[in-house]
Amino acid sequence: KNEVEQSPQNLTAQEGEFITINCSYSVGISALHWLQQHPGGGIVSLFMLSSGKKKHGRLIATINIQEKHSSLHITASHPRDSAVYICAATLNQFYFGTGTSLTVIP
Amino acid sequence: KAGVTQTPRYLIKTRGQQVTLSCSPISGHRSVSWYQQTPGQGLQFLFEYFSETQRNKGNFPGRFSGRQFSNSRSEMNVSTLELGDSALYLCASSPGDANEKLFFGSGTQLSVL
Numbered sequence: 001k002n003e004v005e006q007s008p009q010n011l012t013a014q015e016g017e018f019i020t021i022n023c024s025y026s027v028g029i030s031a032l033h034w035l036q037q038h039p040g041g042g043i044v045s046l047f048m049l050s051s052g053k054k055k056h057g058r059l060i061a062t063i064n065i066q067e068k069h070s071s072l073h074i075t076a077s078h079p080r081d082s083a084v085y086i087c088a089a090t091l092n093q094f095y096f097g098t099g100t101s102l103t104v105i106p
Numbered sequence: 107k108a109g110v111t112q113t114p115r116y117l118i119k120t121r122g123q124q125v126t127l128s129c130s131p132i133s134g135h136r137s138v139s140w141y142q143q144t145p146g147q148g149l150q151f152l153f154e155y156f157s158e159t160q161r162n163k164g165n166f167p168g169r170f171s172g173r174q175f176s177n178s179r180s181e182m183n184v185s186t187l188e189l190g191d192s193a194l195y196l197c198a199s200s201p202g203d204a205n206e207k208l209f210f211g212s213g214t215q216l217s218v219l
Contacts, residue, residue, distance in 0.1 A: 033208065042211065042213065043196065048205060094139075096151070098148050099149075
């Protein structure tokens with residue numbers, strides 16, 4: 001049983017499209033992280049949320065604590081957004097989703 | 107500011123050996139956490155250290171251990187290596203409060219033959 005479920009597993013989009021990646025969790029949490037990992041590259045933390053919504057450039061992350069659900073949105077997607085996006089729920093330890101592999105085609 | 111530094115970058119060991127990995131956090135960061143990443147299991151949490159004390163722990167066997175020094179640098183040790191321990195081992199640092207953004211190192215790629 002996975003404490004954190006992500007969807008979709010794979011996503012291909014045309015440049016400029018609006019993208020949504022979903023994350024549902026079954027455990028109680030103190031925070032939810034969104035991470036980005038480029039092929040062969042390290043991991044970058046995009047957002048850490050405990051409630052509401054955060055925005056950074058073209059990226060928006062939201063969380064609904066009651067529904068145990070978070071979303072990562074990318075507006076006006078670009079080929080450089082191609083990466084694996086991973087959500088992680090934390091409460092004393094980290095529970096990771098399996099990741100969403102995003103490919104943005106020019 | 108220098109980022110999180112992990113050494114070595116690559117490591118090859120044989121079954122039964124032990125290995126020690128090192129992680130130097132961003133200056134001023136007091137929390138260091140360790141993760142294992144494999145193609146099959148994805149990312150998994152190993153443990154977190156804060157001010158030289160293990161604060162949180164994942165579900166790994168006792169062969170996996172760690173420690174943190176007074177300068178916040180951390181080491182992770184795996185004893186009696188198994189083939190399944192082949193993975194990318196990542197560490198991350200944060201200033202120290204429980205819910206803060208993490209800064210990841212580039213990882214150590216461990217291959218067990």
